[in-house]
């Protein structure tokens with residue numbers, strides 16, 4: 510069964526809609542330049558609204574150690590997700606599982622890249638767009654993903670109800686991650702789109 514993470518949640522009601530539709534995880538963006546950025550106070554309210562067994566993931570982009578720790582002081586996150594140039598040693602120091610997001614460019618050797626984060630519990634592959642570290646709504650060339658992998662793939666980037674089945678058939682990820690594909694507007698999720706997306710994933 511392929512897991513689903515609904516990313517870029519900014520409102521408790523969207524987190525609940527994701528959980529009720531069967532999401533395994535939600536993502537909270539702690540990156541002030543993102544339209545989906547949430548304060549630690551809002552994030553804490555969102556996590557509190559979640560029923561049990563739905564994982565809360567915190568996203569950071571080259572935040573300092575102190576910034577990550579100050580979020581962790583307020584928000585009971587289960588997993589961290591790093592979208593910048595954070596090395597493995599930085600990502601591991603918080604005592605939580607982490608995922609490293611890699612933005613895929615033509616010609617990348619994805620096995621070699623993934624090997625640079627041996628402490629990661631998952632490698633999230635996303636599209637590369639200059640100057641935008643994530644949530645671009647764009648996809649990359651899924652045929653670049655190695656069929657045999659020693660790392661755990663979380664597939665992201667431009668996924669939506671009309672392409673997620675093809676993506677899963679091709680890449681066989683552990684999980685898929687979607688943000689823009691289930692939105693009514695930036696940071697505002699559409700419960701019908703969330704439901705349709707998760708139904709499609711679970712149908713595969």
Ligand SMILES: O=C(O)c1ccccc1NCC(=O)[C@H](O)[C@H](O)COP(=O)(O)O
Nearest residue numbers: 516543643644646665666667687688689
């Ligand atoms: O969503 C953002 O604005 C964002 C900003 C900075 C780093 C990461 C960000 N989002 C990450 C995600 O939402 C997903 O992991 C992924 O990029 C998929 O997004 P989408 O292509 O919109 O489905």
